[in-house]
Amino acid sequence: MVLAITGLFILASLAQATSALPSIFQPRFMIRRSTDDTNTTGVFGPDSKIWGEETPYYAVADYVSPPSSCEIDQVNLLQRHGARYPKKNPTKAMKSAIKKLQKVTITESSMQFISNFTYDLAEDDLTPYGAVQSFDAGIEAYQRYSFLVNTDSLPFVRASSSTRVVESAGNWTAGFAYGSNSTYEPVLSVIISEDGNDTLDDASCDALSNSDSPGDQESAWIDVYTPNITDYLNSGASGASLDNSDTQYLIELCPYVTVAYSERSEWCDLFSSLGIFPDYEYYGDLDKYYTTGWGQGTLGPAQGIGYMNELLARLTNTPVNDSTSTNTTLDSDPTTFPLNRTFYADFTHDDLLIAVYSAMGLFPTPTLNYTSTDDKETSAWRVDQMTPFAGRMVVERISCSDAYASGEGEYVRVLVNQAVQSMPFCDSDDNDLCSLDTFVESQAFARNSGYGIWDECSD
Ligand SMILES: *[C@@H]1O[C@H](CO)[C@@H](O)[C@H](O)[C@H]1NC(C)=O
Numbered sequence: 001m002v003l004a005i006t007g008l009f010i011l012a013s014l015a016q017a018t019s020a021l022p023s024i025f026q027p028r029f030m031i032r033r034s035t036d037d038t039n040t041t042g043v044f045g046p047d048s049k050i051w052g053e054e055t056p057y058y059a060v061a062d063y064v065s066p067p068s069s070c071e072i073d074q075v076n077l078l079q080r081h082g083a084r085y086p087k088k089n090p091t092k093a094m095k096s097a098i099k100k101l102q103k104v105t106i107t108e109s110s111m112q113f114i115s116n117f118t119y120d121l122a123e124d125d126l127t128p129y130g131a132v133q134s135f136d137a138g139i140e141a142y143q144r145y146s147f148l149v150n151t152d153s154l155p156f157v158r159a160s161s162s163t164r165v166v167e168s169a170g171n172w173t174a175g176f177a178y179g180s181n182s183t184y185e186p187v188l189s190v191i192i193s194e195d196g197n198d199t200l201d202d203a204s205c206d207a208l209s210n211s212d213s214p215g216d217q218e219s220a221w222i223d224v225y226t227p228n229i230t231d232y233l234n235s236g237a238s239g240a241s242l243d244n245s246d247t248q249y250l251i252e253l254c255p256y257v258t259v260a261y262s263e264r265s266e267w268c269d270l271f272s273s274l275g276i277f278p279d280y281e282y283y284g285d286l287d288k289y290y291t292t293g294w295g296q297g298t299l300g301p302a303q304g305i306g307y308m309n310e311l312l313a314r315l316t317n318t319p320v321n322d323s324t325s326t327n328t329t330l331d332s333d334p335t336t337f338p339l340n341r342t343f344y345a346d347f348t349h350d351d352l353l354i355a356v357y358s359a360m361g362l363f364p365t366p367t368l369n370y371t372s373t374d375d376k377e378t379s380a381w382r383v384d385q386m387t388p389f390a391g392r393m394v395v396e397r398i399s400c401s402d403a404y405a406s407g408e409g410e411y412v413r414v415l416v417n418q419a420v421q422s423m424p425f426c427d428s429d430d431n432d433l434c435s436l437d438t439f440v441e442s443q444a445f446a447r448n449s450g451y452g453i454w455d456e457c458s459d
Pocket residue numbers: 039040041042043
């Protein structure tokens with residue numbers, strides 16, 4: 001009963017919230033696919049590119065250099081921490097599902113390994129593989145943007161205060177130093193407390209409930225896509241009496257055990273053979289869409305306003321103007337928020353990245369819902385390609401000469417996991433460059449504090 005009411009409330013507030021927004025923020029369709037979607041084999045074998053938010057980072061497209069009459073003069077990186085261990089509630093749920101299976105006799109051969117499986121993962125923290133991902137990203141950042149760096153101008157690095165985020169930033173700076181053969185050794189300059197105003201976390205809005213348990217849409221989807229798998233598991237382990245929720249958590253063992261040991265887990269082979277991962281990925285899409293995406297109404301994207309206003313400040317070399325999640329003490333001090341730098345690197349969480357994409361207007365999507373994956377075919381909203389472990393957005397500021405087709409001036413280009421994004425919200429040109437002025441103009445949602453939305457956070 002309580003669940004049903006909350007569900008209605010979400011749908012009602014979504015309809016209300018989206019119709020009140022300028023048309024630029026209305027959900028709409030856009031397809032941008034640069035990869036071969038039929039090849040889901042990633043670094044950990046079949047289906048490891050479609051593990052939702054637990055997908056290990058991969059480049060969604062090859063890097064494309066800016067047009068020849070243009071030069072990058074500033075880079076803004078916003079990166080998710082590397083692969084982590086499961087959080088507390090999922091840990092409990094995974095152990096309980098394993099226990100149910102281990103107390104009965106397993107007769108199905110593809111499930112035999114479960115009898116001998118020992119669950120001994122840590123909680124919450126960065127895994128060794130997650131550290132390597134962050135380190136590798138640091139090397140790559142140096143190699144790609146070394147021309148922006150000199151001893152007087154090192155990347156300015158900030159992190160949200162979670163241990164895994166701080167350690168990801170630390171490993172990234174170490175990778176950057178390694179890539180430069182220790183010529184350039186950036187340091188983590190600012191750790192922003194997650195207990196206060198924090199533009200690198202999504203916890204600044206009290207009214208937005210945050211939880212690592214499935215919401216209504218996600219729970220409903222679990223009951224659509226898992227029953228066949230639940231039946232299969234129960235018939236291979238008679239008496240286990242698994243329910244659909246158990247199945248969901250058993251599927252999650254695949255990515256978590258894999259990134260914990262840097263080796264493909266047997267759980268992955270079991271569930272790959274059952275063909276479940278495309279539907280599991282859709283679970284991730286729903287999860288993020290209804291956490292800090294537009295499925296949350298406007299409060300989710302509102303979490304991204306603070307970072308967007310910091311980004312606009314950096315792109316335009318002007319002080320931050322924000323009344324949402326920024327810490328004004330930090331942002332008004334040039335030692336903690338310098339302007340006129342060439343390279344900014346910020347470390348964060350997936351939910352905040354989603355909020356920033358949404359606030360900016362990237363990945364516009366039809367309303368996702370639990371009844372079907374049909375939307376998937378037409379939607380750009382793919383969490384595996386948006387916020388994998390160590391996922392990243394790069395905003396390049398680009399200076400073009402008069403030889404450039406769209407004219408002389410400053411431009412902005414946005415890459416997500418290396419794929420250049422088209423930006424219809426600011427009329428990006430054939431090279432997906434948007435003039436800096438137009439970009440700033442297009443960010444009215446952020447510049448106007450989401451039109452008063454932030455006030456709802458304290459209601
Ligand atoms: C699929 O992608 C992986 C990783 O990018 C690559 O190694 C593999 O060759 C690809 N397979 C096919 C059949 O294209």
